[in-house]
Amino acid sequence: MTIKVFGHKSPDTDSTGSPIIWAWYLSEVRGTPATPALLGEPNTEAAFVIEKWGFEKPEIISGLAAGEKVVIVDTNNPAELPENINDADIVQIIDHHKLTGGLETKAPIDITIKPLACTATIMHNLMGPNADKMPDRIKGAMLSCILSDTLEFRSPTTTDQDRELAETLAKELGIDLSAYASEMFEAKSDVSAFSDAELIRMDSKEYEVGGTKFRVSVLETTAPQMVLDRKDSLMASMSDVASEDGVDEVLLFVVDILNEEATLLVPNDLIKGVAEKSFGASVPGDTVVLPGIMSRKKQIIPNLAV
């Protein structure tokens, strides 16, 4: 039975590239047939990476057959996986997020979770000397995942391991790391084709604090003005998204990759209070700039207060 390898819903570059990398490793090195899959359309950056390195777009799946063999990468959160995930036969998990609880397996399986910036970096560790067998396109996918998750080493989630591996891969591929990262970020920044609701849900995680359920959305971009020009309609869309998705509030952080700051949209007094209590910000109007804030995982979620 072919193993399906997939990441989280709303696939970004790591959740698109890491399944491709690991399915290659299982099939070509370990001799275990495996195929990558996606739990939704890849974002524009991930679509650029697929195209750039000559991959076919993996199949988009929504459900799983009972007992189907799967490898989960880049998440361990059932809310980000198919609804019937616990009916599948999960054979492995590789991730770099906090342990959420909720996933269960019927027998002991192989689980590796590490506090690195990127799932693909963990995969490189797990391959050991077999990493030398990676063809260029797999190295390209790996480099892309690391540049994406670290925002070219600007994110505080970046570790020496992520950085050194990316630099080595770029050298081996003979490409200019910074120029390539800029191409990726430009692809991610072209959000003109998306509706407001799509933008809000594109890179978003639910998080509850003090009894209030938030959808914490992040838009990483090199062209923040393109998003902020749509501020009024985005704020109008937030309450619809919140009620459709069963949360109380949407927090939308527009992360300016190049200037290393985030702009939070402030549609109401509750979110104004969140900005003040979480980041010590003073809020001048319906947006607030938060200098240095780049990472939901390291800087936003741990500080969130209502």
Place this chain on the structure above:
Amino acid sequence: MTIKVFGHKSPDTDSTGSPIIWAWYLSEVRGTPATPALLGEPNTEAAFVIEKWGFEKPEIISGLAAGEKVVIVDTNNPAELPENINDADIVQIIDHHKLTGGLETKAPIDITIKPLACTATIMHNLMGPNADKMPDRIKGAMLSCILSDTLEFRSPTTTDQDRELAETLAKELGIDLSAYASEMFEAKSDVSAFSDAELIRMDSKEYEVGGTKFRVSVLETTAPQMVLDRKDSLMASMSDVASEDGVDEVLLFVVDILNEEATLLVPNDLIKGVAEKSFGASVPGDTVVLPGIMSRKKQIIPNLAV
């Protein structure tokens, strides 16, 4: 802050030895002060191992301070850990059991779960070349954990890795592996000091199937008759234990290590049905012998049917 390293409640040899091994590794190799702890009195085999290799008995703890740094080994099940475990700062988990769900961490941490027979074998992998630095007493603890969890390679959970590592360690220590295993199993088999309820709870996990909550207890012994001679009072004690512990039924499997079989006590028709449906057994009286059944994890839990 010194990190506390501990395994599950009712510590067996792996949950006693693995904390000792990993606290040594963190302190002596990684330079991170750590100390082993126990969540209860070690069983008679684990007590023998502590004595044999010249360790001090680790401190027995029942609760944790909020924010206390801990490493969890040999379990990922909150039911087998201090009640306030999710208030602690869990920095690492090393385990070889199925993913239970329920443990949560505030940030990404280091988690390694592998389908090997023994936590100590995973630790040896994680140490890499640093394993060469292990002093004899740490090697002795590691060998003991593997022999205990594999029942000297008789359990179907045994992998080549567990076996080869144990054989290498015995050679390096210059001891006769089989003779040492026999000493350990004899220590485990001396259960004369324990009450019926203590015996039932000694190595026991809760498991629900078809709406019925079981306490699935295993007694691994080289002297099964010593336990079976107490059959009537053990069966009388089962319903008290069940109601005290909030389960419906107790299943007590007396595993005969040398003859590689288990005897299940059958106090009532429900458990008779379980024996028939789970193991295809025909039950002659108030016990039934199940040839080849050694492992709760691999053979009992996956087959349990009501």
